Amino acid sequence: MSRPLSEAARTKMLGAAQEIIVADGLDACTVDEVARRSGVAKTTIYRHFKNGDELVIAAMECFKTDVDTPDTGSLAGDLRAMVEQFVATLEPAVSRRLFVSMLHRALDHPDFEQAFRRSREAEYGPLRRVLQRAIARGEVDPEIDVPLAMQFLQGPFMALQLLRPDAITIDDRLDQMIELSCRALAPQPVPL
Amino acid sequence: MSRPLSEAARTKMLGAAQEIIVADGLDACTVDEVARRSGVAKTTIYRHFKNGDELVIAAMECFKTDVDTPDTGSLAGDLRAMVEQFVATLEPAVSRRLFVSMLHRALDHPDFEQAFRRSREAEYGPLRRVLQRAIARGEVDPEIDVPLAMQFLQGPFMALQLLRPDAITIDDRLDQMIELSCRALAPQPVPL
DNA sequence: CGGTTGCGCAACGGTTCCGTAGCGAAATAT
DNA sequence: ATATTTCGCTACGGAACCGTTGCGCAACCG
Structure with a gap:
């Protein structure tokens, strides 16, 4: 009542x-x-x-960015599109601060830790799909350990976001990072 | 007096x-x-x-890790040695917490931001030298943008340190990350 | 329509941390 | 030897949060 x-x-x-x-x-x-x-x-x-x-x-x-899965025809293009979506939903400086603060709270508070994981999982699906499509295209080594590659791919962006005072912006630096990341995953040329 | x-x-x-x-x-x-x-x-x-x-x-x-510059003969080996030094000086869980906490304080307090930068610069010298030696050996693309490559290399380790609950440990995962990183920097095969 | 319960308001007690003050005692430069 | 300043002690005042309580009012369920 x-x-x-x-x-x-x-x-x-x-x-x-x-x-x-x-x-x-x-x-x-x-x-x-x-x-x-x-x-x-x-x-x-x-x-x-x-x-x-x-x-x-x-x-x-409510800040969860639910990115959708881009399909630009190349891994580099897809990655770039994902970053663009990410940047579009939240001011880089804001997302940087959020990321760091969540990480910090997660250190001591399991509830925040879970919330943090949940918020990140939103990006996992799309990233995995993008990666698997790249494998299908022959753009990525089919032997690759997918979860590892996903984690690897996140690294450079994290470095960009955390260590640069101006956080992530869409610029040359970003493109070069993406280029390097893609090279890392490319199929190894058969040594003769 | x-x-x-x-x-x-x-x-x-x-x-x-x-x-x-x-x-x-x-x-x-x-x-x-x-x-x-x-x-x-x-x-x-x-x-x-x-x-x-x-x-x-x-x-x-006083927590500044002054890593010295390893020389194992290969980029992968040098990187691994650097991580080993890093892990040896500070419990992974501890360094993870320190890193996150410093990052967090740096958000609002310029003094901490500077302290944070200073603490990281200790690693830059060795990393730059390792990288340049790799270039000299022909193991890394001589066209590479060195500062960018340095930042790139830090990425996967940061991801490992921040996103894994158990932080960085010396294991297969780390070796695979290093392997991928080295591939990314390798000279591009001339396309015919 | 009546009882139950959320709402806003104001205030309180508790905790934690900050930085400061006053004091007697010990150390040290000269 | 003496003046000066640190050191340890205890206590204080202030700020920021937390979560709670008591109250009158209004909204909603039945």
Whole structure:
């Protein structure tokens, strides 16, 4: 009987949380701040979520980039398209900060660790498909260990994203990285 | 005139700070905790350092791995040797946590950002030399953009370190990563 | 229509960390 | 030897978060 949790309130809190995260980062997204900014009472937040972490995690779920699987005809083209999608959905500097903050929280909090894994799995499917298509085309060594190759492919982009102050941008550097990555996976010429 | 800052006290605080960092992570390394654990009074800490961040940064400086430049005769061998050195100086799980924590602090604090860059530069020299020797041997495409290649090479290891719960270990996976990386840099066979 | 329950408001207690102050005692440059 | 400054101790004031409580009001289920 009686009254259900207000969907409107939930929407407002999650919206505010996301705004805060984008504007000031994950660490600025506190219960007090979400309450202040959303106009929702702190008490209400605790009626919807067991604790502050749950709120933040729920807000994070909405940042999942669900990339679709590109098909440009070449591995390099597909990879580039995936990066383009990624960049298009989130400001590079923002995604960089999110990535680092999630990684950091995941160190101590299993809940965040799982949330982090979930958010990354969204990209695995498309990447795997792109890779397998490249194998079918003969563009990639068919002997390749696919999970390993996937992990390998993520590396250079991660380095680009983490170590460059300006994070990932679509530029020559990126193209060269992609070029190198593709070379690595190419079928080995039979030595005579 | 009068009394110099006690070197003994400084040593004790820095030592305690490092212990805490290794045992419980960068975030556990607070001024209060360092004082408690080192037996040095908090007031004394503030006589030696302007603030807590300075203390932590000073403590971090001591974790710099100064790798020397291996020379095994092949790029793959040299890279492997470098990773081995890296793993030998610091527990993989510890270095993973340090890396992530530094990255996280660097997001907001320029001082930590600089400290982070400094700590990484220690590896650049050796890596550059290893790479240039490989070029001289004809093992790597002489047209290669060296800084780009260096960044590229760091990628897969970063992915390994960050995304694997067990961080970097010396195993098959690592060897395969190295193998792939070397292929990427190999001279392109002249197409007829 | 009535009871139940979410909502907003305001305030509180608890924790953790920061950086500072006051004090007596010990160390050290001159 | 003496003046000066560090050192350790204890305590404080302030800030940021957390999660909770009590209250009056309004919304919703039945």
